[in-house]
Amino acid sequence: MVEKIRSGAAARMQKSLEKFRGDLRGVRTGKAAPSILESVRVDYYDSVVPLAQIASISAPQPRLLVIQPWDKGAAEAIVKGIQNADLGLNPAQDGELIRVPIPALTEERRHELVRQCKRMSEEVKVSIRNIRRDANDELTKAEKAKEISEDDLHRGQKDVQKTTDEHIAEVDSALAEKEKEILEG
Numbered sequence: 001m002v003e004k005i006r007s008g009a010a011a012r013m014q015k016s017l018e019k020f021r022g023d024l025r026g027v028r029t030g031k032a033a034p035s036i037l038e039s040v041r042v043d044y045y046d047s048v049v050p051l052a053q054i055a056s057i058s059a060p061q062p063r064l065l066v067i068q069p070w071d072k073g074a075a076e077a078i079v080k081g082i083q084n085a086d087l088g089l090n091p092a093q094d095g096e097l098i099r100v101p102i103p104a105l106t107e108e109r110r111h112e113l114v115r116q117c118k119r120m121s122e123e124v125k126v127s128i129r130n131i132r133r134d135a136n137d138e139l140t141k142a143e144k145a146k147e148i149s150e151d152d153l154h155r156g157q158k159d160v161q162k163t164t165d166e167h168i169a170e171v172d173s174a175l176a177e178k179e180k181e182i183l184e185g
Helices: 002-025 072-084 107-144 150-184
Strands: 043-044 048-050 056-060 066-071 091-092 097-101
Touching: 002 043, 002 107, 002 150, 043 072, 066 072, 072 097, 107 150
Parallel strands: none
Antiparallel strands: 043 048, 056 066, 066 097, 091 097
């Protein structure tokens, strides 16, 4: 029972951590990376689809992304989708290709991006702590219902806290890595 509650909490914490890492990949750093465009949605034949589903994205140079639509008719919609995504990018259609130059980040913009990443990390930490609280509540209910002993309750709470600390350390580590990447540019 205790292990089931702990492992359930760990799985939920891991999902929060993975979502955070995915969100971090979408934060622009000044270097061209196809992941910058992961959040871009394109209005394609009356349905909104992720850009990666209708085109291939590559980074042939450190400051340039190249998008090759699989359907030539989608090029204008892709350009519009990138402009509407509010990423501060200015795509240019070049025949069948779309070139997206990645402008260098100003110092002020770098610090703004770091603040944004810190906000995201705080949100995921709160989420992880809420999962811990839920797991501890389940353990307490199980102990009150005499499903587990008091010793199991304390051991379970200790295990849940350890799992929480590990996940929060991973969040801090991912944040520090992204912060370094943004500031070095």
